[in-house]
């Protein structure tokens with residue numbers, strides 16, 4: 136599987152006259168967003184943006200809708216006590232997203248589908264939408280959190296049950312094992328200790344690490360696989376493609 140399907144319509148691979156030409160007949164754009172953060176002892180740091188980026192590129196290839204570069208950083212302050220996490224503060228993230236959405240709107244994009252891979256982004260993204268709408272009341276912005284899709288959750292319930300967890304989940308690890316198998320070649324998967332399932336939210340970085348010492352939240356990623364990833368990836372693409380068509 137290639138995460139950069141050749142027939143996707145990449146904004147980053149287009150010239151400005153090509154973007155201008157595209158906008159004459161299509162006002163939609165897909166904007167993948169995610170995070171760069173720890174994903175437990177066996178999940179890679181890039182899961183949240185690599186997953187949304189791969190799903191977005193596949194949908195672009197299938198629909199010929201332009202796809203913006205993924206925003207690889209998000210609001211992940213609670214993961215900051217694990218090495219490798221890179222995070223905006225919530226207010227900065229809101230500002231960054233507002234300015235990027237405004238940039239797209241200025242060029243004439245009227246319908247923006249955000250494919251998100253990280254739970255901590257949901258509140259700031261919603262805030263950013265409200266901010267942008269003050270000046271762009273007609274701009275249509277739609278947020279899809281791919282792991283929240285009913286089709287995805289139904290699949291995870293059947294195959295992982297309560298071992299899917301809430302972070303470094305079997306589902307998201309599976310998707311990136313499918314899309315980026317080379318990144319996992321030195322990773323050893325094994326059954327891990329059980330973590331707590333109930334906790335207050337939000338947690339500070341130190342409280343998060345104390346509560347979830349290896350970074351997982353109730354998940355058992357040893358149950359993940361490329362094959363599960365392939366199936367979940369396809370379920371997410373099919374569902375989000377429908378949403379894009381209706382936008």
Ligand SMILES: [Zn+2]
Pocket residue numbers: 174182183252253302303307
């Ligand atoms: Zn994640």
